[in-house]
Amino acid sequence: MPRAPIRWRTVTVSEVVEETPQARTIVLDVPEWPGHEAGQHVDVRLTAEDGYQAQRSYSIASAPEDPELALTIERLEDGEVSPYLAGEVRAGDEFEIRGPVGGHFTWRVRDGGPLLLIAGGSGLVPLMAMLRHRAALGSDVEAHLLLSARSLEDVFYREELAGLQHVAMHYTLTRSRPEGWTGYDRRVDVEMLAEVGPPPSEDPLAFVCGPTAFVEQVADGLVALGHAAERIHTERFGPTGG
């Protein structure tokens, strides 16, 4: 298939869904979307009336099989782009995106497993695209998800996660827990990684996404447990993402 040069295209917001008090999913109407793989992202460009432009990258939340493209964006109070995308944006608004881009942090069902997905906060977004892709194809690839969040209210896609079939789910809530909480209640450490993940002998394919310090901690922990570095794919959001 001939490959079109990467270009900016104007998209229209078709729906905005509140995920948490801090995050929204934006469903986009994209003319001639070329399709994507789970784990890829898009670059978003906003242009102000005076011509000033700001650009950020956001992971795609929807599966390749979904009819529409969706991004989930967390609002960072001092950000330049996210306060608009996670706050003010309305159905019918337009902005520019380009992509999909990225060929390293991607997973297709044929890549196999066992799949070990580890997310810090909004790092869940590209991993959710992988789980949605797996579900859409009815795949039985073994899958494990470890999600670290401040509180249960900060967890995106809660109901959908609860309904996913044959995914081993583990949550750790680092700041506040509901009464009777039986999951983890601390930052991810080596002991937790050993408990939730398949052992190195099963050679799991790991995808780790979250703030830079979180990803460092998890990737170092996986290597310390004996997982092969080339089986660990990472995506760092940085201290902020804007």
Place this chain on the structure above:
Amino acid sequence: MTEPALWLDGNALAGLLEETFGAEMTAMLRRCQSCGERHPVGAHRLYRGAGDVLRCPNCGDLALRIAVLPDRHVVEVRGTWRLAVPRD
């Protein structure tokens, strides 16, 4: 941790690299001129400032520097890049 971790992954540069080189670059392997290790471009460390700088994830030596100017991109590459560009 003594200082905040400031880098991202080379992955985050996928759009700009594709714009510059005309192909998806982040899944490609690069061999470091300094330590000799091979890593996917997307697994390199990315430091963003006035320009973008990619560094070897093993030894930290320079892999790529790119500056976006009003009328052009200025790129400096180091090490051995194995490019596979799809043909139409």
